[in-house]
Amino acid sequence: MPESFPVPESSPVTVAIDGPAGSGKSSVSKQAARVLGYGFLDTGAAYRALAWRVLERGDDTADAQAVVRALDDFDYAISLDPDDHWVRVGDVFVTDDIREPRVSAAVSGVARVPEVRERVNVLFRALVAASGSAGVIVEGRDITTVVFPDAPVRILLTASPEVRAARRSAELTGEDAAAVAEALHRRDASDSQVVDFLTAAPGVVVVDSTDLDFDRTVDAVIDVVRTATGEN
Numbered sequence: 001m002p003e004s005f006p007v008p009e010s011s012p013v014t015v016a017i018d019g020p021a022g023s024g025k026s027s028v029s030k031q032a033a034r035v036l037g038y039g040f041l042d043t044g045a046a047y048r049a050l051a052w053r054v055l056e057r058g059d060d061t062a063d064a065q066a067v068v069r070a071l072d073d074f075d076y077a078i079s080l081d082p083d084d085h086w087v088r089v090g091d092v093f094v095t096d097d098i099r100e101p102r103v104s105a106a107v108s109g110v111a112r113v114p115e116v117r118e119r120v121n122v123l124f125r126a127l128v129a130a131s132g133s134a135g136v137i138v139e140g141r142d143i144t145t146v147v148f149p150d151a152p153v154r155i156l157l158t159a160s161p162e163v164r165a166a167r168r169s170a171e172l173t174g175e176d177a178a179a180v181a182e183a184l185h186r187r188d189a190s191d192s193q194v195v196d197f198l199t200a201a202p203g204v205v206v207v208d209s210t211d212l213d214f215d216r217t218v219d220a221v222i223d224v225v226r227t228a229t230g231e232n
Ligand SMILES: Nc1ncnc2c1ncn2[C@@H]1O[C@H](COP(=O)(O)OP(=O)(O)OP(=O)(O)O)[C@@H](O)[C@H]1O
Pocket: 019, 020, 021, 022, 023, 024, 025, 026, 027, 028, 044, 167, 168, 171, 209, 212, 213, 214, 215, 217
């Protein structure tokens, strides 16, 4: 992954969304982007892809030196098209592989390495700047606070822990529900030692989807975007 990127002249409207695991960041952001005609950037995919690579090399993501070594020749690419989402490492499309429970269980180790965070944050800002879209919805745990603290639209998308665990469990039908809930809460506990995604920073709008279905949550996010940007 290069350490710097060219910066284009005009930048898209950036919609920054963060929140805990299973709150709907990626699914809701992707659908809201489709409706708005915006790009969509799943930032967790970069951490997951690096974790996948560390595991492929037979290393442990708890080993920070092994993680930094994997970063050296990490050839990462991601689509910002919400209708054609893919993630690639080298020649391998890892879009589905990086969602596997073994990667979810290992990814927090990668995310706690400061050098990784610095490198991927540079990449995220460059991808948004070069997107060519009118706007980009960027989602991930530190997006409203660290990566795009000055974005014109910043949202904390949340839901109760029980509801988030139930939604994730409904997704992973072959897995034991209690184990899925435990893995989700363990990842949140680990990630929250690195970034605070449970409380809204000043200026960040909270969308709580505990009592909202998927479509109403998407509508709530779009309302926040349209209010902030003056689009109607
Ligand atoms: N308001 C909602 N009502 C019902 N289901 C929802 C709602 N929002 C999201 N979901 C579902 O919850 C599941 C988790 O959503 P998603 O994967 O988008 O969360 P996430 O915040 O990106 O999670 P993670 O950080 O773990 O990747 C998905 O199956 C999604 O379709």
